[in-house]
Amino acid sequence: MNREKKMTTEPMRRLVLFGGTPPLLHAAIHAQKHGIEVRVVSEEMHLEEDVNQGRSLRCCLDGEGVGYQDVEELDPEILRPWVDGRTVGLSIHPVWIFRREVIDLFGGRLFNFHAARLPLDRGAGAYSWRILMGERRGGISIHVLDEGIDTGDLVMQKCIDFPQSCRIPEDYFRIDIPLRNQLVAEFIDAMISGDPLERRAQDYTQSTYWPRLNTPLQGFIDWRWSSEEIERFVCAFDSPYAGASTYRRGKVVHLRGGERLNGSFHPFQAGLVFRITNRRLYVATRDGVLIINDVVDEGGLPMTDKMRLGDRFYTPQSQLDDALSVRPVYTATGVKAGY
Structure with missing residues (x-):
């Protein structure tokens, strides 16, 4: 049984936010409206990311008058002038692993937001x-x-049961983002009031961990999989991501809008386009049919109209081996392919 205990804190007067994404922007605006001093610590990747209808995080923070620092590494000396007994730190999808010196600086008042039902789905890429x-x-x-x-x-958690209509990450985010914003606001309100929070230890025996995903490096389809496995894979890398990858006539293409139907084909037919109706591609799999709504090239240009009956989607074994062996590492300057 998980232990529970009360966590009491002095009312917050200053908030340091680490990372990026729309919930961080929402947290900054919500706290600032309640008279809290806000400082954002982020990096180039998150600061240039679209967080509000084509506007970058950097642009939005400037517009709201929220101060921020663009750093590659977390240095306790940069943070020290901002941290006292009434400062709270909240990490939201950061690229950094927090070292002990930074954690100790906050004296138990440093928290992390995680978009999953912990202890399940520790790590990253939860919805994919x-x-x-x-x-x-x-x-x-x-x-x-x-x-x-x-x-x-x-200290806080909400469970979400997603409907059958949710198929791709964008569907999950549409439901999830307002709830993220709500939970972050509730946390900030609790920190402002100084109300005690229940602390509940996670049960390690129930935990799972999944590493970060990167669509260009890992999103390659193995056409030996079943129809259901391919459909799920295509959906997992769909919008807002580039789409699952495979090859057509020697060039990488991305597939979106996968839908599965029953059928019976030989494994050698897997990947062949056998019907095109209303710009929808019917592709054979070893145990059924996959309907593809959208094909784009590596630059994102439409390819669906260029597809022909008898075209084959395929993925070289070397590409599949790379997708399985690579471990993407996200840093302040971008993504590196670790192994």
Whole structure:
């Protein structure tokens, strides 16, 4: 049984936010409206990311008058002037692993937001992994930040049962983002009031961990999979991502809008386009049919109208081996292919 205890804090007067994404912007605006001093610590990748209808995080923070620092590494000396006994730190999808010196600086008042139902789905890429697994129950959590990966005591959590209509990550985000914003606002309100928070230890025996995903490096279809496995894979890398990858006539293409039908084909027919109706491609798999609505090239240009009957989608074994062996590493300057 998980232990529970009360966590009491002095009312917050200053908030340091780490990372990026729309919930961080929402947190900054919500706290600032309540008279809290806000400072954002971020990096180039997150600052240039679209967080509000084509506007970057940097642009939005400037527009709201929220101060921020663009750093490659977390240096305790940069943070020290901002941290006292009434400062709270909240990490939201950061690229950094927090070192002990930074954690200690906040004296137990450093927290992490995680878009999953901890202790399940520690790590990253939660919704893509859950689409691959066919799992529709998710959640969002805020926990005390420690040196582990999403391992600290939980202080707030919401569970979410996603409807059958959710098929691609964008569908999940449409439901999930307002709930993320709500939970972040509730956390900030609790920190402002100084109300005690329940701390609940995570049960390690129930935990799962999934590493970060990167669509260009890992999103390659193995046409030996079943129709269901391919459909889930295509959905997992669909919007807002570039789409699952494969080859057509020697060039990489991205597929979106996968839908599965029953059928019976030989494995050698897998990947062949056998019917085109209303710009929808009917593709054979070893145990059925995959309908593809959208094909684009590596530059994002439409390819669906260029497809012909008898075209074959395929993925070289070397590309599949690379997709399985690579481990993307996200840094302040971008993505690196670690192995």
